[in-house]
Amino acid sequence: MRLVGRRVRRNEDPRLLTGRALFVDDVQRPGMLHVAFLRSPFAHARINEVDVSMAREFPGVHAVYTAADLGDYWRPGPLLVPPPPVEGSVFHERTQVPLAKDKIRHLGEPVAMIVADSRALAEDASDRIFLDCEPLDAVVDLERALEPGAPLVHDDLDSNIAALVPQRKGDYASARERADVVIRRRLVYDRGASAAIENRGVVAEWDRLTERLMIWDTTQAPIPIRNGLASMLGLSESQVRVVAPFVGGGFGPKIMMFYPEEVLVPWAAIRLDRPLKWIEDRSENFVATTQERGQIHDAEIALTRDGRILGVKDSFLHDTGAYDPYGLTVPLNSQCTLLGPYDVPAYESEFRAVFTTKTIVTPYRGAGRQHGVFVIERLLDAASRELGIDRIEIRRRNFIGPDDFPYANEVIYQDAAPLVYDSGNYEPLLDKAKEMIGWEKFVAEKQPRLRAEGRHVGIGIVAYVEGTGIGPYEGARVQVEPTGRVSVVTGVGTQGQGHYTVLAQIAAEQLGVGVSDVAVVTGDTDQFHWGSGTFASRGAVVAGNAVHAAAKEVRHRMLELAAKHLDAPVEELEVADGGVRLIADPERHIDRGQLASLANPLRGAVEPGTEPGLEATQYFGPYRGATASGVHAAIVEVDPETMLVEVLDYVVVHDCGKVLNPLLVDGQVHGGVAQGLGNAFYEELVYDDEGQLLNASFMDFLLPTSLDVPRVKVGHLETPSPLNELGSKGAGEAGAIPTAALFVQALEDALAIPGFEIREIPLHPSRLWELVRAAKGAEEAE
């Protein structure tokens, strides 16, 4: 029976709905102590002294550690993603430290760790630590950070430049010469926070008798955490077990390795020989969990009179925060994704990553792709106005054609390989989105009518691609147990994407069982040993294909065993009805549980070259990512007095290859759009000149609510990926990537002020009001 591709409800839901799912903060261990951190109240400071003597005396306190107490264990964290092999590039590796030693480099950087009987006592004790330091000028503004004489985040470097990467395709200079028009824009895309509703947390317990370390961690990458911790602590990998149980939203930042708390809590648990728990609170989350975005682009596009792109040139600054453990993934994504679904013959791009005294930047849903999309879409919008070519038409003219795949973009992507689009078909996406949003009718009838009534409504449409499902690999073990239960075990962590269901669907389809007959285990390093983690919209693609391969192997074994048992050739058998039967005589069958028992006999030898059990392990490592694509369209209304914006209609048409479960993909898209809208109009991290974050609470940092997020209509088109057997591509980030670009385009259309352009994100009503006032002032002055 076909199960892949169906709207199957989720296996994991009953546990979550009844409050019986285990999250890290639910872990209780006998004798457990609690951890709090003293965090820097300054963005940038030199430490003179950290005096913890009073805190150590405080009743209920078991230990207080500073950098000096860590000895050899004090080491900068690993570089997670080495910079790509691009000629002429520069990269200065400066990774985060467990506790600040001589210098503090961002607000909230941990300075001391307190272990006490309760969290409240640990926090009381932290008030008794005397932190003597000399505040230094903060490095907040990206451009000022690069001026001569700017304060240095890392004193051993000559400047705050963390990296420089030039990339090119074709010959931009000659493209520019041939161009009929060249349009330049400065575009700014500022920081945001992922703000998963569950904050981070770590619980660690050392078992002295078995010499094993058990860790529960809100991580998206339990296996790399296990491997890294084992090596830091001098343990073998088999002595460490990391479990990422249910995780309350990941979105990227929960994959940062290694957070100081992840390194310190297990270490102290061994030293104190007591289970320890640290749970981040919301105010810590705003400064201690990695953030994303913060780029300034100076971009130009060269076109012919009829709107064909001849070339694009872009130079941008990227805020990497105080350290750069994640390498260049985010700015590389921006650099590559800028090319979008368009045939851009010449491209010259250079970025400089800049150290600032702000929280570390690592991928957050979209991971820099939205910046690239914002730039190219804004340039196309400007070109459409300048050349008098319709917004839809100019995009259509520049799409890569359906027969041009695989399409080589000649630039190096985040997986360190040249960017090649595997497959796609962009025009139908555009047509379908146009139809679903009712473009013609809106523009011809509704908009003029509403405008006549004095309402400010506008429409927009943008396109994007998304590199997904990159390597290196994931693996899966599929087993049929003698009870007939099927188990699927894989290393990827899950943060709500529905892996318990999608992976079960894939296995169930091969093994002829129901989806609920398959139990999926993820995120426990004792159960599966190899893997890299959930990032870059890769879980369902990479782990999914591993499950598919393993389940096929098990199916094959079932058929072979059954052939022996039923005394019939494999070709005459089929997997059905929970077992294997003769096609011609369905009465002659054997159920899968029996086959599992036969495969694991209690007497007799396992024949050489065979293995016991109905079980198989397979790995899948795509040699490059699968490129998903989509078009979003929206209708918005703005109140010109209050500048409040309402999204009246929102359409997403996307192509993530073969859809494994449309219900779950829709959910991913809805959530992505909500985050994209939040990013465009609600969420802004406001830092002052001293690097203080002024809105570090949910009172002041606004997440969109049910009244702000519109109903999203989703259309699916399927261009299978030739890179994997399931034909799938990732879907996790699609909703979030083009939202800001779309939002501003529709908003400009709604405001209909001649010459008014929005060149920055995030916006909010008061900022929009300022921009509009400035534009109107300029108009009147003319």
Place this chain on the structure above:
Amino acid sequence: MSDRHTVRVTVNGEPRVAETEARTLLSDFLRHDLGLTGTHVGCEHGVCGACTILFDGEPVRSCLLLAVQAEGRTIETVEGLAPDGRDHLHPLQEAFRETHGLQCGFCTPGFLMTLVPFLEENPDPTEHEIRMALSGNLCRCTGYQHIVDAVQLAAKKKTDEGGA
């Protein structure tokens, strides 16, 4: 600091007693002193709604109350919605599952505890009324749409049953 108080409450129909500090939040008391970890905390400053419980029948944010304020009161948590577990979900839980109204599920207990009394008072709500009712709970995963669908489905099923 160690002024401890005994707190007696009725939770999900059962009398419970535990000793706790005066400063303990009700959310922590439920989670850590009574072991009812289905109630979640996302902000501890009253905005996200993940910690919503029923307090004498009214939805309240348990992170905004102290445990000692619950003395003698009646509390319902998500664990009480479907007392006999997996096989018999509450109709609203069932609807959430049907419409994919949850992803990571961290916010879900708070949504359920907000919506159960809402549906009792508004058996046939409009989409706008539902969105108003949800607007005090934050969800970072779903974009709310499938949650709205879940409420509509639950309401419809109830009306259909009632009418039958």
